[in-house]
Structure formats: C-alpha cells, structure tokens
Amino acid sequence: GSGWHQLGPHWLYCGDSTDPEFIERCTGARFAFADPPYNADKAEWDNNFVWKHDYLTDIAPVVAVTPGIASLAEFMALTGMPYRWTLSAEITNGMTRGALGFGNWIAVALFAADESLYRNAKDVLHIAAGTGDDQGGIHPSRKPIRLINELIELFTNKDDLIVDPFLGSGTSLIAADKL
Secondary structure, eight states: OOEEEEETTEEEEESOTTSHHHHHHHTTOSEEEEOOOOSOSSSTTSSSOOOOOTTHHHHOSEEEEOOOGGGHHHHHHHOOSOEEEEEEEEETTOOEEETTEEEOEEEEEEEOSSOOOOOSOOSEEEEOOOGGGOOTTSSTTOOOHHHHHHHHHHHOOTTOOEEOSSOTTTHHHHHHHHO
16 A cells, blocks of 8 residues: 555655655655666656656755666756766676667766765776576666665665665665665
8 A cells, every 4th residue: 555664674655755745754864866767668657757856865965866878868957956976887797788789887876965975985886786686577677786785885874764765676675674
C-alpha cells in the first residue's frame, strides 16, 4: 500500500516523492541520491518523466544525480540545483550501448547549496559490477551497489539519514544496509 513502511532500520515511502509529506520527513538528510527515469522508453515508467526534485538541495547538503549520459545536458538545463562537480564511475567489467557504440561509465552530477564537496578523493571511480547488480532485466538501468557505497562513504557518517526519492530496484537501500 501507499505511505511509509519500516524495513528494519530503513523507511520506504510508497507514493509520489514530490508529496509534501515525503519532503517534510526527509528534511535533515545528510545525503540524497537520485537516479531518475531517463525518458528512454525502456519500461512503462520510463516515459514522460518531469523532474520536480530540485527541493533535494533544500533537504540535504549534498545531492548526487545519475541522469543518464544521453540525458545529462538536458537534465542540467532543467534543474535549478547548484551544480558543483561530476564524478565518473567506470564500469570495468560491463558495457551498454552508447553514442560511439559502447559505453562503460556512469556520470554522477553533484550538487550542493553551501557545502564544500572537497573530500580529498578521486573523481573517477573504477568499479566492477557484481553479480548482485544484475537482475536479469528486471530493472534496465540498475546502478552498481559499489557506486552507491562509494557515494555514501564519501558524503555521510554512520547513522546519517540518506534519501533516495526514486529507489528503483532498491540499490541505495541495499548499499546503506551493507554499510
């Protein structure tokens, strides 16, 4: 059903992530990760999506968004969030179709209103997607758990609130649970 559901120490909201109830409950988060639909017509839910999530930089000091490489320029033109940097994740053991034939990287756009993103860390991650990252086509663009782990470790401390307004196949929930 719709509304809030507790899963161990985690909370899952089934509903519209632009709902004021969702936004209010997530205010005070330390980090937000968003992997919005790409409007690539790969699934029923991947059509006619309109980004209405600029509020994320109001509720969390650091926001990471993976808008899809083909949609990156369009996304950056649509959002009003204060862009600070892009982190790249090279997937060392897998490829998808890309503009030049094959693509093996994920762009992670980083936004922050007031917080410095400086972490004395690399801005290119080399990640091997694990077997647990492949769901046999259940979710066409699931992000590697290690990518989410790296982002959580870079921008949070133990027990910080993390928000994922889309959740998709639950990768950020799995990553947070493992950490």
